[in-house]
Amino acid sequence: MKFTETSLPGCVVIEPQVFGDSRGFFYESYNEAKYREAGIDRSFVQSNVSRSARGVLRGLHYQWPNPQGKLVSVLEGEVYDVAVDIRRDSPTFGKWAGVMLTAENHRHFWIPEGFAHGFCVVSEHATFSYQCTDLYNAQADGGVRWDDPAIGVDWPISEPLLSDKDRKAPLLADIAEDRLPEFRP
Numbered sequence: 001m002k003f004t005e006t007s008l009p010g011c012v013v014i015e016p017q018v019f020g021d022s023r024g025f026f027y028e029s030y031n032e033a034k035y036r037e038a039g040i041d042r043s044f045v046q047s048n049v050s051r052s053a054r055g056v057l058r059g060l061h062y063q064w065p066n067p068q069g070k071l072v073s074v075l076e077g078e079v080y081d082v083a084v085d086i087r088r089d090s091p092t093f094g095k096w097a098g099v100m101l102t103a104e105n106h107r108h109f110w111i112p113e114g115f116a117h118g119f120c121v122v123s124e125h126a127t128f129s130y131q132c133t134d135l136y137n138a139q140a141d142g143g144v145r146w147d148d149p150a151i152g153v154d155w156p157i158s159e160p161l162l163s164d165k166d167r168k169a170p171l172l173a174d175i176a177e178d179r180l181p182e183f184r185p
Helices: 032-037
Strands: 002-005 012-015 018-021 024-027 046-053 057-063 070-076 078-085 096-102 108-111 115-121 125-132 141-143
Touching: 057 078, 070 078, 070 096, 070 115, 078 108, 078 125, 096 108, 115 125
Parallel strands: none
Antiparallel strands: 002 012, 012 108, 018 024, 046 125, 057 115, 057 141, 070 108, 070 125, 078 096, 078 115
């Protein structure tokens, strides 16, 4: 496995070694010892799968308190995946990193606790997998507007299909400080 740090410390792109032949392919999608060696020492307690059509944008989501780290990947199709640092007093607060995740490139993206997460579908459909470090908690559910100009994510689509929740999400500057994670170096 190859682990590549993004411009956001802690957010990591993971590329498994893929073994393929005329029958198909095989790869190890998770190995606790290799992840721990790369600095990702977490346990996953919830696994989710979503399927979305072209143009759907989900995010930018986070939980506070009860933050979730997420290990995400695409089982079918292609998505542009984004992490945004929303940790108060972080040197990279409000900065983002994006990565193309596809069924063909087999990449995984590790988004640690304290980051907002979102993705948009650029293929006809996409089946998206999330491994989470904490259970979903509706009372801790939070979001940041997908097109917050202060963050400036360069999404590959301009008019996404959004849920009501995502359409009504606040700008990062409008979120109360106690509703944002703390930066802990």
